[in-house]
Amino acid sequence: IPVPQHPAKVLALGFAVAIAVGTFLLTLPIAVADPAAGTPTWEQALFTATSAVCVTGLIVVDTPVYWSGFGEAVIAVLIQIGGLGIMTAATVLAILMARRLGLRSRLVASASVRAVGIGDVRTVVLGVVRMSLGIEAVVAVILTTRFWVSYEMDGASAVWKGVFTAVSAFNNAGFALDSDSLMGFATDPWVLVPVALAVILGGLGFPVLFELRRQFRLPEQWSMHTKLVITGTVALLLLGTVTLTALEWNNPGTLGEYGVGEKLLLGFFSAVMTRTAGFNAIDTGAMHTQALFTQDMLMFIGGGPAGTAGGVKVTTFLVLFFIIVTELRGETAVNIFGRRLSRAVHREAITVALLAVAVVVLGTWILLIATSFTLDQVLFEVVSAFGTVGLSTGITADLPTGGHLLLVGIMFVGRLGPITVGSALALRTRTLMFELPKERPIVG
Amino acid sequence: IPVPQHPAKVLALGFAVAIAVGTFLLTLPIAVADPAAGTPTWEQALFTATSAVCVTGLIVVDTPVYWSGFGEAVIAVLIQIGGLGIMTAATVLAILMARRLGLRSRLVASASVRAVGIGDVRTVVLGVVRMSLGIEAVVAVILTTRFWVSYEMDGASAVWKGVFTAVSAFNNAGFALDSDSLMGFATDPWVLVPVALAVILGGLGFPVLFELRRQFRLPEQWSMHTKLVITGTVALLLLGTVTLTALEWNNPGTLGEYGVGEKLLLGFFSAVMTRTAGFNAIDTGAMHTQALFTQDMLMFIGGGPAGTAGGVKVTTFLVLFFIIVTELRGETAVNIFGRRLSRAVHREAITVALLAVAVVVLGTWILLIATSFTLDQVLFEVVSAFGTVGLSTGITADLPTGGHLLLVGIMFVGRLGPITVGSALALRTRTLMFELPKERPIVG
């Protein structure tokens, strides 16, 4: 399979085309449950299609009530395209980066590729498709069985809901076929746990899943990438579960009325969903401001690269953490798990993080000025869109057209920005024509 | 004058000693206006002394009501020590950096020093003291005259208030001798304009003031540093004035009842005070959430380095801006004003900014969990403390002891952190014993 000159541009174009086609399909009368009540506006269709392709899950109309079976199917396909697309593209870009760098340092590059264990594009595409459909199938079977056995649903409904929820979960999309997301299953571990596991697996990213499958029992041989993702995921899930459970423990609007076991399950589920799946089993809008801010931080960090999770990615976050620790210690080489971190990665991580902060701060500022919602609500909405999380305090539908367009832009940038920036930096051909005389201003 | 081995540590120690002495003096019965009502707690004294030395201006007791003339004098002296200390130390550190780098690249270093135009420590100390006292004297005379002529104050009160306000203004400290800060002078340009000018001059930083005095009429010959500070200051003042005036135009609690000219004056004054003086002539607590967030951004950026302003500094912000623009353009060398930005400055600016974001986000999270105030209020308070601004929505006195200690820490880190981190990075001796094998995780 030939490699295009600017893979990141192809990826962005592909997403734009998928969104355009999705928007068109969703404006058809057949897409809505009640055509008599009018067809969707371009704004509603564009927002929904973007939210689906970018696997975000923010909604301006109530999915199960507003859309027909055809509309729901379009959304599910868009989610699947978005998820497969990002996993394939990000993994291929990672391989390309390793190869390109190999021009200068062949040994390192081949070691990286060996570590990840994937050599060519064809293997990646097949692997991603097989793994996605496999995990989705298992989760769909469990969910369908549960819906069919315990919720008195007819067979067809149970299958459709099981499949839709499984696809939405593994792809970290957060679209649900109930108006209250998964709040109706708040005490049912047979629904919440499979969904949470699918979300976590999707959020680890393909390179990690691939490596885990090959040498699950040999953690000391894992690549730095896999070690970072696993460590970060476990740490953030623990931190999120403890913090969210503790903060909401007595809140009558969320965890207050549940038993201890249920509180812990729901706290864990909420922590998983912030990174970055976007289902909710308790009422996000009723959470304390402290819990919202905690989720802002988790959503911003997100999951693993080359997976279905969003955010700046847990590797970016940990790399920055280790860079700062190294700087404060007065050391020069950033060593993680007995390996030195490549210098090129420093620049990628830093640029991704700074751009992300800039997008979130500016987006919050503009949306704050354009609406009359509180900082809590607006910041949460913007971080949720940027991290393609899909959780909301409930203001999404009430935003003005300009606000919806802003969120569409932030979802697109949040989904493609980090991977594009990272790979563009790494793949760039460095030509230096001439240099100006140097000067150093004082900073800090 | 000999140069210590670890100048940044000496600076931190000096500030700690000044705060300790100030805390002791403020706990004396003679420091309070009404000793019968009890002496200050160590918490009140520590917070006030830290706020004064770090030229922040956040207060837990009402300055004119609570403290005696002696207490006010202690505060004024602490402000003067903090302002002179930071200006001298930061400028000396900048010279040291240029010299140390000169070991590797003597030509560049001597060019930098020539550009700033200051060669030795003695010149710096004398220059800083002379310039500070000179500007403070001029402002004090104008303010004293105004207070004496137009506000029916007796001579001694007018002089004390004029001197105190001038010292507080030039050192960007924000302590005021009225319970409502400068709200009593909201329509008096003869008070607001001199205060604003003193704040701006102090916030430009000593290297800029020194260079402006030498070649004010030859802007094309200014160093990159001076060009950055001047450009950034003008741009941020314009942006701040326009935005704050527009956002608060009809707010009855702030600008609503004033005429157009007064609105503009007060908008300009507010924009100046966020960077990072901390006086207020309108009620900060009554401002819209949009205006608060706008001020958060301005306070975070702050003023020029090696001056009395806080924040990450306008040069850091602009350097990051140009780095990101360069990255997005696909270029390698960051060229500003026809000069190439030294690579060492990239790392300094990035580390300062990331650490600052980390401190503000973590501080906000902790204070949010420890209190029941809104995100608006808490974020504003933390950014104000970090940027040593001193503006508040009015919650400072109501925070628990833990909250006050947290703010004390944030003020200290906010005042000394950026300059320490910047210089420590630049002055570090780089020894590399051995290198581990390299690996590159995927980020973004």
Ligand SMILES: [K+]
């Ligand atoms: K999502």
Ligand SMILES: [K+]
């Ligand atoms: K201040």
